[in-house]
Amino acid sequence: MSANSAANSIPHPTVIKVDPFVPADKQKGLHNRWHPDIPPVASVKPGQTFKVECVGMSRVGGALGVQAYDRISDWTGGQIGNNDSSDDVKNVDLTKVHNLSGPIAVEGAEPGDCLVVDILDVTPFEKMPWGFTGVFELENGGGLFAREFQSRACKAIWDLNGVFASSRHIPGVRFAGVSHPGLIGTAPSHELLAKWNKREGELIAAHKDAVPPVAYPPEPIGTHVGQDLPKEVLERIRKEGARTIPGREHGGNCDIKNLSKGSRCYFPVFISGANLSVGDLHFSQGDVQMSFCGAIEMAGIITFTTSIIKGGIEKFGLKQPIFLPSPVDPMYSQxxxxxxxxxxxxxxxxxxxxxxxxxxxxxxxxxxxxxxxxxxxxxxxxxxxxxxxxxxxxxxxxxxxxxxxxxxxxxxxxxxxxxxxxxxxxxxxxxxxxxxxxxxxxxxxxxxx
Structure with a gap:
């Protein structure tokens, strides 16, 4: 290799790194609430290609004191294990989800702009080639058929081998995944956050006895910000921060399988820097997450580049994100x-x-x-x-x-x-x-x- 080739072979930087063997709530650079007062942990320039790591595994005790790295710290923060029991799904704590990498400020982005995000790649960590799909309890998330099936916890562990997934819990199938971020979005303004909390609070009040719940209000318990902030700021985030469970005007947890590598997304910007966050990576998913945890949840690495369209909200009537789907799809013709x-x-x-x-x-x-x-x-x-x-x-x-x-x-x-x-x-x-x-x-x- 020539000296010039070596000098010009510069890897794309990883702007947020995570330790795949540490619980999500013990790590910096991760957060599980939406709030404009959460400052960025990294900054990028428009046009820069960069990588973001999304939480890996948590450490749990193994037999005879040996540490077993069998829990994937995905959107649940490391509560689900690679085993043959769904007791961990039954007992999952939804106050601790999702754990997002970020926020990431994009230099020059201002309220009213459109943040263009190109998803260049989405891959699992090499050291953790597995994921899971789960049906949650009726009283704790449930799923599309929560009431019809009186949902009780069950799950499937998937082995990820290159582009393919297979499972010991669902034999006889093997398919290529369409890997994507289940959750990606910009930070809300104070005004938008207040609007979310008001309208969702009214919905909860109108269906206060609903099982499963119709929405999830702000909850101080389980809040993780991943930064050392003044006490009054942390308390405000815990009190007001929007849960990351639903998608909203800024993007968020929309679980769109076609937002895979090669997709281009157009997000409205509500605060300076846009403050992009991402997480809840999926190896594969159908068009609808039928069970509450309906994708193959994984930890991994996502690669981005961004640009800014000034005044994009007004130019495009951008009430919610729009996107160009990935050009990469499994070829299942029949x-x-x-x-x-x-x-x-x-x-x-x-x-x-x-x-x-x-x-x-x-x-x-x-x-x-x-x-x-x-x-x-x-x-x-x-x-x-x-x-x-x-x-x-x-x-x-x-x-x-x-x-x-x-x-x-x-x-x-x-x-x-x-x-x-x-x-x-x-x-x-x-x-x-x-x-x-x-x-x-x-x-x-x-x-x-």
Whole structure:
């Protein structure tokens, strides 16, 4: 190699580093609340390519005093282990989620601008090639079918091998992941934060006995800022900081699988520097996170470059982020497509009017739910348990589309399952479906489902 080549071979800097074997709440440069008073821990220039590490594993005691590095410090902060029991999912503490790397200031960004973020790569840490998907308890997050299934904790551990994922808890499937950040966004202004807390507080008050909860209010317990700040600032963040569980106008936890490497995102800027934060990395996910923890959650490294469009909010009418999807997608050409109508065919048979995805607060995502339940029923005919099917349809690269939204009273939603992810033939045959024994995913130690 020539001297010039060596001199010009400059690696892209990592602006936030994490220790993959230390719990998230013990690390600097991580935070789990949205608040404008959280100062940036790093600064980048527009056009600069940089890497961000998102939390790795936590250390837990192993047999005979040996330390076992079997817990992934993803969005839960290291509460979920690589084992064959879902007791850790049952007991997860949602006050400690998500643990985001940042904030990162972009020089020159001002309120009213548009921050352009190019996602150049998303990879797991080499030293932790595994992730998990989980169904949470009815009373603690639940999932799309929390009430229908009376959700009890279960999970699947996935081994990540190059671009592929497979699981001992869901045998017979192997698929290429579409790795992406589940959570990415800019910091809110004080005014926007107050708006969030007001409207979500009103929703909670209107559904105060809802199980699972309809929203999650500010909560001092479990708050992690990851910086040494004045006591009064920390107290204000603990009291006012918005939980990172839902997505909002700034981006946040939107869990869009197509925000993968090669995507370009346009975020509104609300404070000086924009203060970009990222976390909740996913190795793979379907179009809808069906179970509450519905992606393959992983720790890893994300690579960015940014630019600024001055006055972008006004220029584009930017009420929420917009994005260009990744040009990289798994090539699964054949898909088995399940339809769902806005009739509770799998339940009490009630007719709904044009109910596709709307009004989650009162559990009316009827057409999508019917498509998903039809797919789960079909997978059970192949030998998968309901829990395995639920997890698989959350984690695999499933596509979902609104097929018809005009023909009253029935909206139509489709859910497409790639046939190529299965080792065995799953297509309908005149002789029927061949049923295999695929065991069961990881469930609670008391056996309750």
């Amino acid at each position: 898909k088995l497509v399940f339809e769902g109508l806005s009739v509770d065919i799998n339940g009490d048979g009630k007719q709904y009017n044009m109910d596709a995805y709307v009004c989650v607060a009162v559990n009316r995502t009827v057409a999508y739910k019917q498509a998903a339940l039809n797919a789960i029923s079909y997978l059970q005919k192949l030998g998968y348990t309901r829990e395995q099917a639920y997890l698989l349809l959350s984690a695999a690269p499933i596509e979902s589309h609104v097929g018809a939204i005009v023909d009253s009273p029935n909206a139509c939603v489709t859910l497409a399952v790639p046939t190529g992810i299965f080792e065995n033939d799953i297509l309908p045959r005149p002789e029927g479906l061949l049923k295999h024994n695929y065991g069961q995913c990881a469930i609670r130690s008391d056996g309750v489902l």
